[in-house]
Amino acid sequence: MLRVGLTGGIGAGKSTVASRLEEHGALLIDADAIAREVVEPGTPGLAAIVAEFGDEVLAEDGSLDRPAMAERVFNDEAARGRLNGIVHPLVGERTAELLSGAPEDAIVVHDVPLLVENHLAPSYHLVLIVNAPADVRVRRLAESRGMPEADARARIAAQADEQRRRAVADVWLDNSGSPEMVRTEVDTLWSERLVPFEANVRLRRPAPWNRELVEHDPAWLDAARRALDRIRLVAGERVTRADHIGATAVPDVPARDVIDLQLAVRSADDVDTLGPLLADAGFPPAMSPAPDAVSRAQDVVWHGGADPGRPVALRVLADDNPSARRALLLRDWLRADSDARAEYARIKREHAGVSGADHPRYAEAKQTWLNDVTAKAERWAAETGWTP
CATH class of the missing domain: 3.40.50.300 (P-loop containing nucleotide triphosphate hydrolases)
Incomplete structure (x- = not known):
């Protein structure tokens, strides 16, 4: 079962989207x-x-x-x-x-007006926000409900603003145009994302990881935060840390369009216990995305994101595993050192251009560089007093 949270401000036209999803077969x-x-x-x-x-x-x-x-x-x-x-x-x-x-294969769309205000977003596999400019919403409320402008604007002001809604939106639908325009967007969303997402969750399979190297996308940070919120909700008291790691967490560094996440838990037993819960939440077991030393470690378990619209590589390990600290150290050192970031970006672009980002030689070159600079990162940690 796929759980989709649907919301939007008063007058945004959420009912148009909900009706179209229901026409496609969603349980509303x-x-x-x-x-x-x-x-x-x-x-x-x-x-x-x-x-x-x-x-x-x-x-x-x-x-x-x-x-x-x-x-x-x-x-x-x-x-x-x-x-x-x-x-x-x-x-x-x-x-x-x-x-x-x-039914087991249902796509359930939960239409919740106060989803954002009540902090419910992490409980859904995907959150869909319907939006329209305030002036459009005021006009619609006057036409459909006879609501005076002052009342309409007061209702709008009492709800979450656009910034808060964007923070939780996995999908943002602009419904400022005609109903047919937004219905067309919903049709595409249904066939290209929701249907395969549901199948992936039900069959416990991750969406394919992207293999091409792309330039850094600032949207990766928000996507990682939303995924981590869902993961923390599932992990509960077992989690000690949940972090965005890897190149997608470092500005100016190119990466494959796959959000790298790390979940550190109290013990190896918790790693195993969380497997089915993470799968239910949309993070099924997966093979390692790259043949590096960490990927081959027996005490690291990999999960992938089931959402075809947002590939995720999640590694789960015990908090006392040294590689958990190392991933955070290298991330924070690269964030702090612009010269190191530039060198790392050069290495990645150079080897991706020769062999492709999905070739073992690319992964080996990248890992060799990271291994070589770990001592430098450790000196930086000692000098600055860095701790995870």
């Missing part, structure tokens, strides 16, 4: 719809709300007067917290029921 779980379901007349949820806030939050027909309830809690954080304390557990229970009934 709408958090807003469930929130309405669990407070329908006669439910324990509505009874609890009335007990907390009084009969004035009821409409004439005995249902929840949602506009009155919204007005009651919009500018009252304490009241909003009490309401959420009633509704959120009920929504969680109903969501779990729907998930338990989903």
